[in-house]
Amino acid sequence: MSELPVGRPAQTFAEAEDALLSRWPETKLEPSLDRIRAFTEMLGDPQHAYSVIHLTGTNGKTSTSRMIDTLLRALELRTGRFTSPHVERMSERITIDGEPLSDEAFVDAFNEIAPYLHLVDVDQPHPLSFFETVVGMAYAKFAEAPVDVAIVEVGMGGSWDATNVADGAVAVVTPISIDHVQYLGGTPAAIAVEKAGIIKAGAVAVLAEQPDEALEVLLARASEVGATVVREGVDFGVVARTPAVGGQIVTLKGLRTTYDDVFLPLYGAHQAQNAVVALAAVEAFVGGEEPLGDEIVRNALAEVTSPGRLEIVRRSPTIVLDTAHNPHGAEATAAALEDSFSFSPLVGVIGVMGDKDAEGVLAAFEPHLEHLVVTENSTDRAMRASRLAEVAIPIFGEDRVTVVPRLADAIDAAAALAESGSGDSLSSGAVLVTGSVVTVGEARVLLGGVK
Known part of the structure; x- marks a missing residue:
């Protein structure tokens, strides 16, 4: 695979995909935000043009992101969502109002940022990676849309993940366990140090249930930067769940009220947990004392899909x-x-x-x-x-x-x-x-x- 010559726009989805894949792969990491910062600065720092809900954690990020997206759209907010990796097509990573970019829109998004890639590459010790480039594409596309709020899932870790040039008004941490040991460390505490990096000053940190040693790290980070913390099992949680045809019936205690007997068309206790974390994240984002509304929550969660998850x-x-x-x-x-x-x-x-x-x-x-x-x-x-x-x-x-x-x-x-x-x-x-x-x-x- 070879990158497109500087100045020649991609004509097709396959050409844009090939140009992206010719860059450093997602698995080749050099922990630094220097390249992505230089890149987004050239793009006009689009990640500051809208509110951000930022997600990290070991498992459940994509399902939780999709639930947050569905709830926000039910509140008539225009959403952008960035998730990774994709299941079938690269364009799944960037969605506007719940829909992946069309092939044409994906090519346009690539061509918009392509002229800046070489400028960053020649000015940095290492070239922009595939992941950094797609993050820049997503942030620019969300600003162009424009969206009211972007739901952004980290690629790996948090502190030095390319997505972390954005400042989330809400930082969500799904359950932390051992993964990517060679990059993040071999204990929940070590992994939590990296993931805690998405919790920014003045944000609300929405924490799923965590191992004690990981929770300690996350709470210390929130205290250090002056973030508000809401915790599963303390401030919100799954009250009850019953398997049902096509999914499960759940009762969810949110930050404002309890939603009884809600149908969730996904299987497993972990998806009920993802649903209540998503609910708390949206409540934290919206703020105020009023609940979201029973009908809004019920209708939104009934529509949730998560391809490739049971x-x-x-x-x-x-x-x-x-x-x-x-x-x-x-x-x-x-x-x-x-x-x-x-x-x-x-x-x-x-x-x-x-x-x-x-x-x-x-x-x-x-x-x-x-x-x-x-x-x-x-x-x-x-x-x-x-x-x-x-x-x-x-x-x-x-x-x-x-x-x-x-x-x-x-x-x-x-x-x-x-x-x-x-x-x-x-x-x-x-x-x-x-x-x-x-x-x-x-x-x-x-x-x-x-x-």
Whole structure:
């Protein structure tokens, strides 16, 4: 891949995508805000043209972002949302009023910022990365729209994440657990130090339930900068939840009032937690003493979608996609499967990235899977299926592991196992495809997606 020559605009989505992907990948990090600051200054600091709700945490960021977006639009605010990584298409990362940029709008957004890339590159020790460039695109596009509020998810960490040139009026911290150890550290406290960097002076910090050592770091940061803190389990929380057809019924205690028996079309206790964190974030953003309104909250949450998060994409047999890629996420997904479904047998198709805790992910799923098909996605970062099998066999036993490197063939093999294992009319076999956002995205494309 090669970057477009300076001065030549991209003509197509593929050209814009190619130019972006030719830059430093998301996995190559040099912890500094110098490049993104230089870039956004050249763009006129668009990130200061609207209010920002900034999210960090280990798991749940994208689902929570989508819920915040839906609630804000129900309040008739114009929204921009930046999330990463994408499931199927790069344009999913930048949405206006809940809709991803069209191919044409994405190309236009790239061409608007492209003339400045070379200017930053030649003036900095390192060139702008892919992620920094897309963040600049998003901030510029939100200012152009213009949006009333941007919901911005960090890429990794917080303090030196490229998104952190924006100052969130509300800083949301979803549950912190161990991930990206090589960049963020190996303890919740070390990881929390980086993530706490999005909490700015005068902001409201909305904290999901956290490990004690992470909470201590977050509270210290809030105190240091004079931010107000609201905490799950203290100021807001999930009062009750009951699995239901197509999702769950939840009772949520917000900052102002309690919303009883609200339908949430997503599965699992973790999504109920994401919903109440989103509710508190929006209440904190709006301010005042008045509740949001029962009908507004009820209608908004009933519309929420989160592609690739316990998403059913096919029946006969049922195929479920989930982006769990670390042990904490895998445990939440496994609990939700037990809570909301009665699949028998459940066959796993798992493909992970080479830098992830594959053993931890597999161990979380082992009690819930009858059989495991190990596979790999198409990226260079993917752990090879043969290597994943070496990790899986001591956990599952040799008889329960099948190696099928090509993802499409792995899904077919798992579907056949699920169907053959459904021995009577009362049981229903299913396939769970998981282990990585990329694996799920590629599976979603293979299975025709769900719009």
